[in-house]
Amino acid sequence: MKSLLACTVILGALAAQARIINVSDHGIAPGKDNTFALNRLLESIGNESGVTLNFPKGTYDFHQDNAAEVYRAVSNHDNGLKRIIFPLFDHKDITIEGNGSLFLMHGRVVPFTLERASGITLKNFSIDWEQSFHAELKCIERDIAKQSAVFECDETLYPNKIDNGMLMFDRMGQWDPIGANMVWDKDTHAPIYNTDRYAVQGWKPNKVSKPGKNKIKLEKCFKKEPPPVGSTLVVYGVHPTSRLCPAIHITNSKNVKIENVTVHDAGGMGLIVERTENIELDGMKVTSNSQRVVSTRADATHFIGCKGLIKVENCVFEHMLDDAINVHGAYVPVVEYLGNNQFLCNISHFQQWGLIFAEPGDRIALMDRSTVLPVSETTVTDIKILNEHRFVLTVAGVPEKLPEIMSVENLTWNPDLEFRNNIVRENRARSILVTTKGKVIIENNYLSSQMHGILIEGDNNKWYESGAVQDVMIRNNEFVNPGYARDNRYPLLASPLFTKDQRMGEGRYHRNITFENNTVRSFNGHLVEARSVDGLKILNNKLIYSDDYPKAEEGETIELEYCNNVEISGNSASGFDHPITIKTEDTENLTIGKNKGFTAKK
Amino acid sequence: MKSLLACTVILGALAAQARIINVSDHGIAPGKDNTFALNRLLESIGNESGVTLNFPKGTYDFHQDNAAEVYRAVSNHDNGLKRIIFPLFDHKDITIEGNGSLFLMHGRVVPFTLERASGITLKNFSIDWEQSFHAELKCIERDIAKQSAVFECDETLYPNKIDNGMLMFDRMGQWDPIGANMVWDKDTHAPIYNTDRYAVQGWKPNKVSKPGKNKIKLEKCFKKEPPPVGSTLVVYGVHPTSRLCPAIHITNSKNVKIENVTVHDAGGMGLIVERTENIELDGMKVTSNSQRVVSTRADATHFIGCKGLIKVENCVFEHMLDDAINVHGAYVPVVEYLGNNQFLCNISHFQQWGLIFAEPGDRIALMDRSTVLPVSETTVTDIKILNEHRFVLTVAGVPEKLPEIMSVENLTWNPDLEFRNNIVRENRARSILVTTKGKVIIENNYLSSQMHGILIEGDNNKWYESGAVQDVMIRNNEFVNPGYARDNRYPLLASPLFTKDQRMGEGRYHRNITFENNTVRSFNGHLVEARSVDGLKILNNKLIYSDDYPKAEEGETIELEYCNNVEISGNSASGFDHPITIKTEDTENLTIGKNKGFTAKK
Structure with a gap:
């Protein structure tokens, strides 16, 4: 027995040793096209653990033709058959060491998919595509009176044609109309101030012509006026085929590290992570390459239904067409209580179809959908997936009286988040969205986004992103010109998203949010908007006027509704020539201390 | 031991007994919607064999909402996530007894999928959909001078709208343009004579308006002229989303019987069968319901890569938008010889993507793609599927000299076909397509189709349908007005389909075809066209003039090219006022006996 034991120990030690x-x-x-050889190599590794794939520094091409293919539901993306370049399914303790290499993709592929993988490290490489998932059209001429503009658009980089009067772009196997679009500023390299003004009504046929090679002329299709000369019109297609290819997709995995990885493009998000425990991003960059204005087609990073710790440090997220990070769960509406502790559930948001909502053993909450508040908790004993939309959930117990309209939320899969020392800038939409019951620390970041800086939302009727927060610390961040999309945006907005059929319930939705020691350089004097929060501290923040964008005076500096246990103290405002105000409504246990330059209203 | 054995025997006997x-x-x-309950019941049966599901006679509704869902590659259809009402996966010896019931489908579902099933019997029921996969527009007014027509189209049966000047039809979750379309005759209930004349150029925007409730006016979009008043314009959408839902899909299965089953509609074929051994259809009907002119969106039945016996007796196939039956294999082009007996192969036809070409142990032929002739045979030792398009085939041996362009064909999976006592009529396209190396008997059928009666083709460059036949007996059939699509169609056409890059090789492609004792009532005097056939007998057929359609004089009665060992004898022609001719070219060992009313040409 003893020698057998010794032998096992030795074998264990050998297995743990890294093989390079x-x-x-x-x-x-x-x-050359490396897809076939890479896939054979990954297959040959099988379930061997402790392997490092070492790529000598260089540019490695990966084409779609020989890629592995699996039908994949990918949250916040369009489901479908995915061609995968690095299919890391069930792999353990594998390191992909790029040594500064570029992995250059050709075609409609997902560079990395991790499924039921653990201990995977991706490090020291960049991901880019030869052909992008969006197109960039630089304005070289405009006529405001005639509502027309001429754009330069390299046809080899962004192949396009006019078909039945519609401008169509080749997106590697499909032809997309203009669809979603946005104008970027030539000087800030960010979405242009008040970009909506220049939006192309891209879903309808436009008057379009080609006045010369690499030239496109658009007429009478701009919301208010054609974009300024020198700006770039970015067009990125329509649902449901515009988010097919994230750069990195991780699901049902554990202990993943992404270190010094740069993502230059993606037909979707840079990183989408589902039902994964512990993930660390260190020195990750999402940024456009030198030829392009824009990087990813959607968020830089996105996490749904994770647990453990999400740690994001020393990262740069810029030039994306959506948020830098979003951490949330899913509310799933109940169609019908079937009796016998069984609920027939229907995933409502089309980009969550196929989500694994829960597994046996998970704790869940049953919610009243009219107030978005929980009514009871229980444990999942079985889940039967009917199709991508529907499943039957069997639980340990149900309350005697069920709400008339219900939904369910997973309580077990709620991660902690540490978001530290990162830079977010020059992107469409928000810097950070976070709705998790875990402990959240957001500190020492530079945040300069076009919409809200940090959005703590949660809703049960539109995106179905759960859930209410319980412990959020936001401190020592620098917000620069948050909200230059121009409408009423805040460095911090914390509020559930209600529809007209929903109402505030007996308790508050969010809990324990601290916004402390942040510096906000602002053209509109906004600081915090909050609704239905119990335990809100706004302390020692500096609000400083910035003239980077035209002065704006709409809205309050701090606006609260239906909050409880609020402390506002030690904040200062300087440089504004309009009143810096605090407005509260239906709010209890409010302490307003000294706030330099602030005026409290009722 | 003895008692244990006895016990096992008793248990075995019990298991074999039918449970109803x-x-x-x-x-x-x-x-009510029965999908959920039915799926739970099928699950509860699991791998119990000898079970009959008895449906008391009635109309059973099945909705898509709670249906099982699987990503499925379906040959000759559009691959995708399929909602399945009767998912018979791995089931054994199950009988679905309908007792004359109607199974009424709601939404985009596949009523039956059999995968790795054996001993399944489907009997005594009909399948229909509440909403069809095509639309029917009855012409109520036309103005030939103005090239316009007004159609009646019930908006509840065929929901539609005009969107950006395009007429769009709701096909249960997608909006289809007119796309493929065809006009049907009010008197014959079949595609109208020379239907192409009235074709709508459906892929481009048409001038369309709605002059009243349930009325649609189309202008200046007909190929030659608007369809006659009283005829029905059938419109059925565009690829790749127009063939999503066959009525019955069978794959990798064995010993299946379909008895007295009627299919009234399908978003694809009535029956598609892949890689299945032994299947019998007895008394199957594909026909429109009383409210509609047209039945299935595509073929009534279709078989690819099967083996054993396909037996089709006492069936009626009518009103389909494609052929009654097609039995074939697949040629798959080789991209590259990888060395080590490995071929990288690429399925070229988009409706074969995902096909299981072979499994280890199958015999295959390696073909020269320039002549479509085999160069060697070998056995598959491994197959590695890369994605829906590509796989790597490892074989036991390769010839010393490989052709420059190659493809492969499966030799093991070639079924026999018995097609007997069936009626095929009033459908678009052909009656029968058959290319199998098995023994084929087609006898005592009534065949009246719009294109060729029987097409024995095989091609390696367009549809990639293999293979060359070896033993085909066609006797005692009645062909009525074959080819009223009007172009040059024949009761029997046997010829490989060549492209401009392909050429006849050293040997003939097809072998041993007998066309004997058939009666052909014909408006054009066509009998047989054959190319590259070795062993062709055309014996004792009666060709009788029919005045059901306008007289036509194009083409020869029998036309042969590059054939060998041909006997033409005992045939007769009557009633024609143009010459009934035999024309041969490049044909050896030709015997022309007595043929009453025939003239041989050179």
């Missing part, structure tokens, strides 16, 4: 594979020994090299 | 389940004992009943 030089990919060039396996036919993988710059200057 | 009355579905009404399991919550399945007319007047």
